[in-house]
Amino acid sequence: MSRPRWFAVRQELSPTRRRLLGGVAFLLPLLLWSIVSYVPFIWHPNIKVIEPGEVSWMRPGLQIPRADFAKEVATAQAAGVRPPTGERANPIYLPPPHAVGRALYTAFTTAPVLKGDLWLHESLAMSLKTIFWGFLISSAIGVPLGILCGAFVSASRLSEPFIDFVRYMPAPAFGALMVAVLGIHLEPKVAIIVIGTFFQQVLVVANTVRKVDGGLIEAAQTLGAKRRQLVLRVILPASLPDLYNDLRILLGWAWTYLIVAEVVGVSSGITFFINQQAKYRSFDNVYAAILIIGFIGLATDQILAFIGERLFVWKNPRPSRVRRLITSTVARFLPRAPVEEIAPSA
Amino acid sequence: MSTPDPLPEYLRQSPAVAERFAKLKQRPVVMEIDHLGRQFPGAQGPVTALRDISLKIHRRELVCVIGPSGCGKSTLIRIIAGLDEPTSGRMLVDGKETSGPSPERGMVFQGYTLFPWRTVKQNVMFGLQMAGRPSSEAEADARQWVDLVGLRNFADNYPHQLSGGMKQRVAIARALAPNPRVLLMDEPFGALDAQTRAQMQSHLLEIWRNVDVTILFITHDLDEAILLADRIIVLKANPGEIHEVIEVPVPRPRSLDQLQTPEFQATRRRLDELIHPKLHAPSEHLPITRLTQIGDDVE
Numbered sequence: 001m002s003r004p005r006w007f008a009v010r011q012e013l014s015p016t017r018r019r020l021l022g023g024v025a026f027l028l029p030l031l032l033w034s035i036v037s038y039v040p041f042i043w044h045p046n047i048k049v050i051e052p053g054e055v056s057w058m059r060p061g062l063q064i065p066r067a068d069f070a071k072e073v074a075t076a077q078a079a080g081v082r083p084p085t086g087e088r089a090n091p092i093y094l095p096p097p098h099a100v101g102r103a104l105y106t107a108f109t110t111a112p113v114l115k116g117d118l119w120l121h122e123s124l125a126m127s128l129k130t131i132f133w134g135f136l137i138s139s140a141i142g143v144p145l146g147i148l149c150g151a152f153v154s155a156s157r158l159s160e161p162f163i164d165f166v167r168y169m170p171a172p173a174f175g176a177l178m179v180a181v182l183g184i185h186l187e188p189k190v191a192i193i194v195i196g197t198f199f200q201q202v203l204v205v206a207n208t209v210r211k212v213d214g215g216l217i218e219a220a221q222t223l224g225a226k227r228r229q230l231v232l233r234v235i236l237p238a239s240l241p242d243l244y245n246d247l248r249i250l251l252g253w254a255w256t257y258l259i260v261a262e263v264v265g266v267s268s269g270i271t272f273f274i275n276q277q278a279k280y281r282s283f284d285n286v287y288a289a290i291l292i293i294g295f296i297g298l299a300t301d302q303i304l305a306f307i308g309e310r311l312f313v314w315k316n317p318r319p320s321r322v323r324r325l326i327t328s329t330v331a332r333f334l335p336r337a338p339v340e341e342i343a344p345s346a
Numbered sequence: 347m348s349t350p351d352p353l354p355e356y357l358r359q360s361p362a363v364a365e366r367f368a369k370l371k372q373r374p375v376v377m378e379i380d381h382l383g384r385q386f387p388g389a390q391g392p393v394t395a396l397r398d399i400s401l402k403i404h405r406r407e408l409v410c411v412i413g414p415s416g417c418g419k420s421t422l423i424r425i426i427a428g429l430d431e432p433t434s435g436r437m438l439v440d441g442k443e444t445s446g447p448s449p450e451r452g453m454v455f456q457g458y459t460l461f462p463w464r465t466v467k468q469n470v471m472f473g474l475q476m477a478g479r480p481s482s483e484a485e486a487d488a489r490q491w492v493d494l495v496g497l498r499n500f501a502d503n504y505p506h507q508l509s510g511g512m513k514q515r516v517a518i519a520r521a522l523a524p525n526p527r528v529l530l531m532d533e534p535f536g537a538l539d540a541q542t543r544a545q546m547q548s549h550l551l552e553i554w555r556n557v558d559v560t561i562l563f564i565t566h567d568l569d570e571a572i573l574l575a576d577r578i579i580v581l582k583a584n585p586g587e588i589h590e591v592i593e594v595p596v597p598r599p600r601s602l603d604q605l606q607t608p609e610f611q612a613t614r615r616r617l618d619e620l621i622h623p624k625l626h627a628p629s630e631h632l633p634i635t636r637l638t639q640i641g642d643d644v645e
Contacts, residue, residue: 218429219459219517223473224449224524233472237463314463314504 030097037096040088048089054081063089095284103284104291113280120273120285124292127258127269130186134193134261135254139247142201149202150209150239151231160206163199171196171257175264184265192264196257197250204246212238241312248304255297355612359595367593370576373404375441376560377426377528382435384421394585395421399435401579401588403528408554408561410575412568414621418586419564423532426562427453439527449473452521456533458513460505466516467492467501473524491519494553511542515549522557531563535570544602547573551600568617572610573600580620589620 004014013021036043047069052058055072064072069086076083090096095103107120118126149156171192178188178195212235220234262271270289277285359367382399385392395418403409411419424430426437428447437444439451452473460469470491474484492501495515505513514534521529535543547570554561565571571578575594582589595609604610 213459215455215457215459216461218427218447219453219455220461220472220476221429221447222427222449222451222453222530223520224447224476225472226476229476233476234461238461240463312463314506 034097037090037094044088044090046089046091047086049084049086051085053084055084058084063092092281093283095287099284100287100291103282103288107277107285107288110285113276117276118268118273120289123268123270123273124296126186127262127271128296130189130193130261130269131251131254131258133186133190134257135197135251137190138194138197138201138254139250142198143205143243143247146202146205147209147231147236147239149206150212151235156206160203163202167199167203172260172264175260179265186268188264189261189268192261193254193257196261197254200253201246201250204250205243208242208246209235209239211242241308241315244304244308244311248301248308251300251304252297255293354616355608356592356595356616358609358612359593360597360609363595363597366598367576370404370407373406375402376405376407376439377401377403377562378438378441379426380436380438382422382425382432382437384418384425384430385433396425396432397585397587399586399588403560403562406554406558406560407576408563408574409577409579410563410565410571411579411581412565412571412617412621413581413586413589414583415566417581417583419581420532421586422581423453423530423562423564426528427451427530429453449477449524450527451530452524452526452528453530453532454514454517454521454534456536458505458510458517460513460516460520462505465502465504466497466508469505469516470520470523472520477524488519488523491523492516494556495519495549509542510538511546514538514546518550518553522553522559527560529559529561531561533564533566536565536567543567543570548601550574555599568614568621569605571617572596572613573602573604578613578617580617582620592616 004011006013006017045066046063047066049058049060049062049064049069052060052062053076055076058064058072064086066088069084073083112119145155145159149159174195175188175192178191182188182191216234216238217230220230225234258269259271262269263275267275270293274286274289277283277289379399379401382396383394384396385394387393399422401409411422413419421430425432428444428451444451461472464472467485467488470488471481471484474487475481479487489501492498495518497512497515497519500508500512505516508516517534518529535546538546550561551574563571563574565574572594573596578592578594580589580592581587592613594613596604596607596613597609
């Protein structure tokens, strides 16, 4: 018996290997970043001045390209004055991992530079609020409309050509218009997210609904289901798990519109925080804020995926062992549908 | 003894079988297909899938339809179910012309088509709920049907947890629950392995014996047709027409043990002739030449 190979075409990996690779996926970029940050001879294109010597224009902490610094040192030595000293450094826009790691915490505890500006957690709350309303409003109209388009060809022909047309207009292009109509605060930002999400959403939902097995619809018809029942009792439940996944993906989509939405009108939310920090050259905080967006995205997605598995038991013949463990733990607090594993022979 | 019988063997019926057919024909006609035709638009003018199909099926009769692939048997059953429209002719159930699908014509599909989000019991309840029956009543009814197909212990399982044979039993229970006049079955056991198929055939006969339902069954399996049917409708392709109607001389109750009886074999030979007339023609051989060493023959 040979050990299973790491690279076998379309072969499943053992759970241990899967987890290992999942960890490496995060560790590898971190490792790369660490090497570039901590090993001086890899990159470090600048010299950070420690002591300016007798060069009048240099200040401690100033960063200069290495070649320029060397020239200054040579000039100073030739003139017989005290040369500056410095150490190799990466540009200020690439802080080392430990600085960003610290910033993940300190970004929350440092007061805003200007009085009246928002703290990081307030900015985040603002962003989440924008996303929440944008996505909710978009879904409240987009999902039912998409289902109608998927179920009825006439609804699809009536709306989809126009939606296809609008879909190609970049949502930020509506920014100025939305500010004129809705003011400068939360409303135009929500509107941008709605515009960015809605049109895609209708098409994606309609497509998913169209993929419902025609056999199920025919079976329901021979069992006496009429039009309304076909939509509500067959098409809707049949496409629900896929719709749920669509919404998960579209939520990620909404996040990408957040950044452009937040510069519309009065700049706000996490984007404002990032821009402010960049202005003060606190790039560690910028990275921290971007990472936090990533964490929030990943966490919501994982939570939604987990809830999805609970909601659609009938869709998941074999949940993974880890999932089953978590599920059974959580199941104690949730109403549970009776499911047993059965051997396929009877 | 030595007097030559003018009838071919497959038409000879024992007195008991003949009497059964006589009685059957006195039963009321449940379903009548009247000069039914179906054309599809094609690139070179319309293609005739079915032509002039006329058929009367009596109450509690079990009729099988067989034919070569492309003979339109699936089109026929879809038209009967109301899932497709005929281009000519009409269909009557209990003397009334039909239009569109209706629970009076229940259907079992080859692909099971169970609702995956509903448990076995909820699947069976579907037709009852569509008919507006209160759910407690529907549930009690459904439970009976689930018991009847032998799935009592699986009533609360989801379809993905069942084997193919079990799924098809659920589909049968689901189609029977709203009390259809006719049960239409479109190659229902085609996707099952041989063993399960044999089991399902005897299950179906049992169900049919105990339930007041008329069955129209489509298959391409000759043995299956003989084992199940009172009458076998043989279709031919291009265009799909009724080739011959055979009253199966095999006595009831049927079982797989009858496979070797002379009546069974005679019927089978006749069906073979009708369906595969050119099986030994030279065109059935591949234009292949020897690619192995001499002396390394397998036959």
